[in-house]
Amino acid sequence: MYEQAKQDNHKAKKMFGYALEAEKVHAELYEKAFQAVKDGKDLDEVNIYLCPICGHIELGRPPKNCPVCGAKASVYVQL
Numbered sequence: 626m627y628e629q630a631k632q633d634n635h636k637a638k639k640m641f642g643y644a645l646e647a648e649k650v651h652a653e654l655y656e657k658a659f660q661a662v663k664d665g666k667d668l669d670e671v672n673i674y675l676c677p678i679c680g681h682i683e684l685g686r687p688p689k690n691c692p693v694c695g696a697k698a699s700v701y702v703q704l
């Protein structure tokens with residue numbers, strides 16, 4: 626969908642691009658959680674923050690600016 630939106634120069638390309646990048650981070654976090662389960666543990670980090678604009682998730686503390694959409698730390702929501 627991202628490639629098609631880019632090809633069509635459709636405004637949805639921005640949000641598809643955000644989703645694509647955010648999902649890469651989600652995949653890394655799922656792998657981290659899966660590894661913890663396999664080791665019989667839980668994640669070390671319990672502070673989880675969500676960028677409500679693009680869906681980026683950060684463990685620990687929100688970044689100064691979202692690496693996906695550039696939103697400020699103040700917009701992050703703690704889950």
Ligand SMILES: [Zn+2]
Nearest residue numbers: 676679691694
């Ligand atoms: Zn973001």
